[in-house]
Every structure is written in C-alpha cells, then in structure tokens.
Amino acid sequence: MNKKLAQRFNELQDQLDTIEGTKKTVNGAYGSTETIDTELFTSWKVKAKNLLVTACGENSQHFIAFVEGEKRRTMESDYGIKKRVGAIFGAAKEDFEGGYLISLKQLVQAEVFESELEQAQELLNSGYKLASAVIAGVVLETALRDICTDNGISHGKLDTMNSQLAKSGLYSKLQQKQITAIADIRNSAAHGKPELFSEQDVRNMIRDIESFLLSYMA
Structure with missing residues (x-):
C-alpha cells in the first residue's frame, strides 16, 4: 500500500473530525440550522479532491461523486454538504485501504x-x-x-x-x-x-x- 497516500487519508479524516467538532446550532427566522467552520471546510474540500484525484483518478466514481456531492442544494447548510462528501471520502478511504483502487x-x-x-x-x-x-x-x-x-x-x-x-x-x-x-x-x-x-x-x-x-x- 502506498504509505504516503494512506497517511494522507488518515490526516484528512482527522481534519474532517475536527471540522465536525466546530458544529454549532444557529436559530434563525426559518428555524434552526447546523453550521461548521466554513474556512476549514473549504480548505479540506480542496485537499480531499486533490487526494482523490491522486489515489482514485479524475474519472473515478469516488471523485465524480465528491464533486457532485459538494454542490449546494436548496436551503442546505455547509454541514449538510459536509455529511454527504464526508461519506464519499470515507468510502474512498475504505476502498483504498482494502486495495480496491488502482490509478x-x-x-x-x-x-x-x-x-x-x-x-x-x-x-x-x-x-x-x-x-x-x-x-x-x-x-x-x-x-x-x-x-x-x-x-x-x-x-x-x-x-x-x-x-x-x-x-x-x-x-x-x-x-x-x-x-x-x-x-x-x-x-x-x-x-x-x-x-x-x-x-x-x-x-x-x-x-x-x-x-x-x-x-x-x-
């Protein structure tokens, strides 16, 4: 297994957990919503996409799903996007660690x-x-x-x-x-x-x- 990529997957998973720790519930005119640190999340998405291109390939299902998953839906918060792309990232990490990816x-x-x-x-x-x-x-x-x-x-x-x-x-x-x-x-x-x-x-x-x-x- 590629040790450097494996280490990077773990680092970004840790960073994703840190972002989860910034979650706050904000009350607004249309009810409550969950927010996270936007700057940290934006930075993480860039690094995650770079890793997915390297480990999985630009035409891989993992990368394509990630790019599609980060698109904001109606009335959706960053936290909603984070949960979606986080699940995709987790699937890519699992496949990588299981040896199911080849670049x-x-x-x-x-x-x-x-x-x-x-x-x-x-x-x-x-x-x-x-x-x-x-x-x-x-x-x-x-x-x-x-x-x-x-x-x-x-x-x-x-x-x-x-x-x-x-x-x-x-x-x-x-x-x-x-x-x-x-x-x-x-x-x-x-x-x-x-x-x-x-x-x-x-x-x-x-x-x-x-x-x-x-x-x-x-």
Whole structure:
C-alpha cells in the first residue's frame, strides 16, 4: 500500500473530525440550522479532491461523486454538504485501504512493464541473453524506484533501494536476496560478461521479476 497516500487519508479524516467538532446550532427566522467552520471546510474540500484525484483518478466514481456531492442544494447548510462528501471520502478511504483502487499511472506502468518483459523474453528466445537481462533489469530497477517514491524512500542504486525497502518492512529478507541475485545477473550482462550466467538464469530472472511485479506493483 502506498504509505504516503494512506497517511494522507488518515490526516484528512482527522481534519474532517475536527471540522465536525466546530458544529454549532444557529436559530434563525426559518428555524434552526447546523453550521461548521466554513474556512476549514473549504480548505479540506480542496485537499480531499486533490487526494482523490491522486489515489482514485479524475474519472473515478469516488471523485465524480465528491464533486457532485459538494454542490449546494436548496436551503442546505455547509454541514449538510459536509455529511454527504464526508461519506464519499470515507468510502474512498475504505476502498483504498482494502486495495480496491488502482490509478491510471499504475495501469499504464503495468502495460509498459509487460511490454518490456515480453521484449526481454523475445530477445532471449533469439539468443540475445545479454540484451534480455539488461532490459529485464531495467524493469526491476524502475519498479523499485516507483515503490520507493510511493513510500517516501530516496532513490539510489538498485542495491541501495533494495536494502532500504527491505529495512522498511515493505518486503522480506528472502525477497531482498532474490532481488540481489537478479541484480548480479543484470550487472554481469551490462558489463558484457555472458560467461557468468546462463540462458536459464535469465529465463528465471524474467519469471521472478514478473512474480515480483504481481506481488508488489498490483
């Protein structure tokens, strides 16, 4: 799960609870109405929409419902709008935490990775194991960089990112060792040392990268 987005969902939920705490009942000529801090609520809506676009996508049902939900109805107070968009925000938060959301960027990236791994497989089948290993290695390094970005970890060399991701508990030491082994093959290929690995090693490398992407990039 994207830790930064998860943290932001929690922060905005806390802010929504704070806004709830500003609720007051005001008596007027047409009866009583419930009000909240308008400035806080306006600020929250802007931040919430930004998060929904990032986490769900601009064309997602969550974002569309939120935009529609913030429209004022006849004789409606800000508190009425707050209850409506708050429920929509809560649904998006629940779906995000349950792993039911996937962004457009993730979909595009998945297609790119799939295409590049297919290219690596075709090169291997044609006897070009060096080029195949290099391309597969680029896919893995790009995936690690994306996971680091999503979780607030600095980019670096593949080994450094691998170590930091394992240290942060995003995957196991066993997974870290497997990535280290893949990186060794990639490095040997990049330095033109085909004698250090076999075609079967590259075949296993592509298989393991595909498995990693399914486990950590889906």
